[in-house]
Each structure stands twice: as C-alpha cells, then as structure tokens.
Amino acid sequence: MNGVAAKSPAPAAAKACAAQVREGWVRLPPMQMPMMAGFGRIENRCAAPVIIVGAKSAAFADVSLHETRIVDGVSKMRALPELRIAPDGAAVLKPGGMHLMLMQPHAPLKQGSRVAIEFELKGGGSLLGEFEVRKAAP
Numbered sequence: 001m002n003g004v005a006a007k008s009p010a011p012a013a014a015k016a017c018a019a020q021v022r023e024g025w026v027r028l029p030p031m032q033m034p035m036m037a038g039f040g041r042i043e044n045r046c047a048a049p050v051i052i053v054g055a056k057s058a059a060f061a062d063v064s065l066h067e068t069r070i071v072d073g074v075s076k077m078r079a080l081p082e083l084r085i086a087p088d089g090a091a092v093l094k095p096g097g098m099h100l101m102l103m104q105p106h107a108p109l110k111q112g113s114r115v116a117i118e119f120e121l122k123g124g125g126s127l128l129g130e131f132e133v134r135k136a137a138p
C-alpha cells in the first residue's frame with residue numbers, strides 16, 4: 001500500500017480535453033451600473049487550439065468579449081469577434097486589457113456571490129466558468 005494510487009489521473013479517454021476558467025471575477029462597481037466587466041484566466045492545456053466565439057450568462061442580458069486599447073492617449077473598447085487560445089496557452093482577461101463586457105444584470109450583484117458565464121466555442125461545445133463578484137482584483 002502506498003499513497004500514489006490516490007494521485008492517478010482521471011480516465012483521459014472518458015472525457016475530451018477542455019480549457020478551464022481560473023480566478024474568474026466580476027468587478028462590482030461602487031454604484032449600481034448597467035454594465036460591468038469580468039476578468040480571469042482561460043487556460044488551454046489541450047493539444048488543439050480553443051477558439052471562443054461568444055459568451056452568455058443567465059445573470060446578464062448580454063455578454064461579449066472586449067479589448068481595451070489606448071488610441072492616441074484615449075482608452076477605447078472594441079468587441080473581439082473571437083479569441084484564440086493556442087495549445088498550452090492562456091488568455092488573460094484583466095483591467096485595462098481583454099475583458100468580458102456584462103450588460104444589464106437581471107438582479108443586483110452582491111459582493112462574494114458567484115455568477116456562471118458560458119463561453120461558446122468554435123466548432124460547437126461550450127466552456128463554463130465561475131466568476132466571483134468582488135470590489136477589487138483577487
């Protein structure tokens with residue numbers, strides 16, 4: 001008897017390799033606003049690239065992927081039609097960069113609560129991520 005057996009990996013063939021959302025969080029604005037931003041890391045540890053083509057959540061009327069860029073000294077946002085994550089790569093969504101634009105929450109969000117956001121993948125399928133509502137970055 002030894003402790004090694006407990007570390008044996010889950011049966012790989014049973015489930016296709018999938019990307020994972022880590023450290024997801026939604027920034028709670030100081031006052032109630034019709035739009036919020038979500039951040040986190042999307043890690044792809046699989047052999048094939050992952051291409052995110054959309055996002056949705058039961059907690060918001062609309063979810064989209066955005067990128068913030070400084071153009072002529074002015075911060076501007078634009079929608080990203082798709083987000084490609086290379087094999088063994090990760091996409092980092094953070095303040096001032098890529099983010100999820102979350103429009104019109106169906107109910108006021110509370111600090112510490114969690115929302116689920118589903119990413120739609122090119123070629124079908126989806127990726128579910130959990131996001132914690134916070135006033136500041138973790």
Ligand SMILES: [Cu+2]
Binds near residue numbers: 066077100
């Ligand atoms: Cu935005």
